[in-house]
Amino acid sequence: MDLTLKVWRQADRKSKGNFETYQIKDISPDSSFLEMLDELNEQLIREGIEPVAFDHDCREGICGMCSLFINGRAHGPGHETTTCQLHMRKFKDGDTIVIEPWRAGAFPVIKDLVVDRGAFDKILQAGGFISVNTGNAQDANAIPIKKFQSDEAMDAAACIGCGACVATCKNSSAMLFVASKVSHLALLPQGKVEAVRRAKAMVAKMDELGFGSCTNTGACEVECPKGITLTHIARLNREFLSANLKP
Amino acid sequence: MAYFLNSSIGKKFLVSLSGLFLISFLFVHLTANSMILFDSSGELFNRTAHFMATNPIIRVVEPILAIGFILHILYTVILTIQNWMARPIGYHKQQRAFSSTWSSRNMIWLGLVILAFLIIHIANFFWKVKFTGDPLLGKVDYDGVEMENTYHLVTTFFIQWWWIVAVYVIGAVALGFHLTHAFWAAFQTLGWSDNCWRKRLNALGLVISIIIAGGFAIIPLWVKIASMI
Numbered sequence: 001m002d003l004t005l006k007v008w009r010q011a012d013r014k015s016k017g018n019f020e021t022y023q024i025k026d027i028s029p030d031s032s033f034l035e036m037l038d039e040l041n042e043q044l045i046r047e048g049i050e051p052v053a054f055d056h057d058c059r060e061g062i063c064g065m066c067s068l069f070i071n072g073r074a075h076g077p078g079h080e081t082t083t084c085q086l087h088m089r090k091f092k093d094g095d096t097i098v099i100e101p102w103r104a105g106a107f108p109v110i111k112d113l114v115v116d117r118g119a120f121d122k123i124l125q126a127g128g129f130i131s132v133n134t135g136n137a138q139d140a141n142a143i144p145i146k147k148f149q150s151d152e153a154m155d156a157a158a159c160i161g162c163g164a165c166v167a168t169c170k171n172s173s174a175m176l177f178v179a180s181k182v183s184h185l186a187l188l189p190q191g192k193v194e195a196v197r198r199a200k201a202m203v204a205k206m207d208e209l210g211f212g213s214c215t216n217t218g219a220c221e222v223e224c225p226k227g228i229t230l231t232h233i234a235r236l237n238r239e240f241l242s243a244n245l246k247p
Numbered sequence: 248m249a250y251f252l253n254s255s256i257g258k259k260f261l262v263s264l265s266g267l268f269l270i271s272f273l274f275v276h277l278t279a280n281s282m283i284l285f286d287s288s289g290e291l292f293n294r295t296a297h298f299m300a301t302n303p304i305i306r307v308v309e310p311i312l313a314i315g316f317i318l319h320i321l322y323t324v325i326l327t328i329q330n331w332m333a334r335p336i337g338y339h340k341q342q343r344a345f346s347s348t349w350s351s352r353n354m355i356w357l358g359l360v361i362l363a364f365l366i367i368h369i370a371n372f373f374w375k376v377k378f379t380g381d382p383l384l385g386k387v388d389y390d391g392v393e394m395e396n397t398y399h400l401v402t403t404f405f406i407q408w409w410w411i412v413a414v415y416v417i418g419a420v421a422l423g424f425h426l427t428h429a430f431w432a433a434f435q436t437l438g439w440s441d442n443c444w445r446k447r448l449n450a451l452g453l454v455i456s457i458i459i460a461g462g463f464a465i466i467p468l469w470v471k472i473a474s475m476i
Contacts (some may be wrong), residue, residue, distance in 0.1 A: 006339075008317035008339075019339065069338060069341075071342070072338065072340040072341045072342035072343075072345075073341075073342050073345060073346075098340045100338055100339055100340070103334055103337060103338050104333060104334055104337055105332065105333050105335050106333070109380060134462060168346060170328070170330070170334075170343065170347075170352055171330035171333055171334075172333035172334045173333070200250075203254055203256055204250075204254065206255070207254055207255050210332070211331060211333055211335055211428065212255075212332075212333035212334070213255035213258070213259055213326050213329065213330060213332070214255075214259070214436075215254070215326075215351065215432070215434035216351065216428070216435050217346075217348070217351040217352055217428075218346070218347055218348075218351065219346035219347040222345070222346035222347070223346055229442060230435065230440070230445070231440065231441045231442050231445070234435050234438050234439070234440040235437065235438070236256075236443060237256060237260075237435070237436055238437040238439075239438075240254075240256045241256075241260065241437070241438055244250075244251045244257070
């Protein structure tokens with residue numbers, strides 16, 4: 001496949017940045033999107049141009065490190081896939097592909113396509129944990145948990161924190177991320193203990209970091225590579241409301 | 248409480264509650280207006296308008312309604328500005344239509360169209376009936392009870408000017424689109440939604456939107472068309 005790539009280049013946090021257009025030839029339709037970018041970088045190095053910086057780690061769709069806004073969609077075309085699991089067969093020979101970083105005030109661009117998603121870590125530090133004393137793990141069946149609850153908690157826990165929800169939301173809202181964390185902990189007995197404090201602290205941190213608010217457009221759940229639904233946002237709203245009603 | 252109202256979810260909570268309250272008002276308003284359709288002498292509508300203007304419960308609810316409008320508008324404007332500020336640099340290319348509905352993305356614009364309509368609407372009728380009076384607003388007498396001929400004021404407006412009819416139809420359609428997203432979203436923000444209720448509430452929201460938009464649009468069209476045949 002021969003492709004035209006329109007890639008966002010930005011030297012550092014403070015630079016203005018602009019799109020550069022690159023031509024790339026003989027890309028296998030079976031290569032992944034990141035492998036295509038690897039080939040682009042090989043080509044750029046040969047030409048004496050600084051390679052394009054982009055985030056990636058596991059390349060098997062579970063770490064949440066890869067990002068990229070590809071042709072106007074978070075993680076590009078394809079349903080419930082991360083950028084690393086996107087393959088070039090989703091594109092056609094001769095296509096022009098526009099590649100942008102996540103755009104959100106809370107996710108500043110560090111370099112080229114790499115953004116600082118440290119804001120998510122700060123939200124987790126505010127309450128996305130359970131406080132337990134260390135020691136031997138309890139027997140798995142010592143605390144009975146309803147099937148529905150364990151399923152819902154597991155669905156929420158699938159969030160890999162990639163930030164596609166923020167990137168695709170017209171308000172740059174982090175509600176789906178916060179909801180999945182609050183939901184997965186609040187549904188389980190171990191997480192219930194701190195549920196009140198958690199909901200308040202995580203929402204407060206989310207607001208403080210400059211994420212927008214949710215207007216229920218549902219764009220986040222469509223683009224979420226892990227298929228996390230708005231039902232978790234409803235649960236977060238419930239948790240937050242009940243947390244504020246308690247003294 | 249102050250913390251709650253300062254949080255994004257707290258503000259949205261107020262928008263949802265005020266929005267649902269405004270929807271309940273729309274049903275009362277539409278019911279009263281529909282009396283225009285059922286009696287071309289105007290007596291039924293005039294009696295309804297008189298009842299609404301004199302009923303003590305309605306008198307008490309009226310200022311609450313005004314507060315509902317103000318809260319809904321104020322908080323949505325604040326939230327929208329905050330949401331715009333959350334993305335200082337936008338995308339070069341974004342396929343928004345792929346992942347969300349047009350109404351859900353344009354709630355603020357639909358809302359502003361409805362606000363513009365509301366100002367025209369209040370100036371047309373409410374203000375005249377309530378405060379300034381109008382030459383078109385004569386007195387009528389039904390069974391010894393004297394009341395204002397609101398029917399005459401309303402129908403004359405629609406019959407005389409096509410553009411007034413157009414403004415009312417546009418207002419109704421904008422309201423309809425606004426409600427297609429608003430109804431379920433209000434319950435979602437209040438936390439009353441899950442995978443199952445979402446479908447039910449969205450379906451109900453669509454029905455409500457069609458009733459409200461269709462109802463409010465038909466009345467001026469009916470009056471205008473009935474005057475021509």
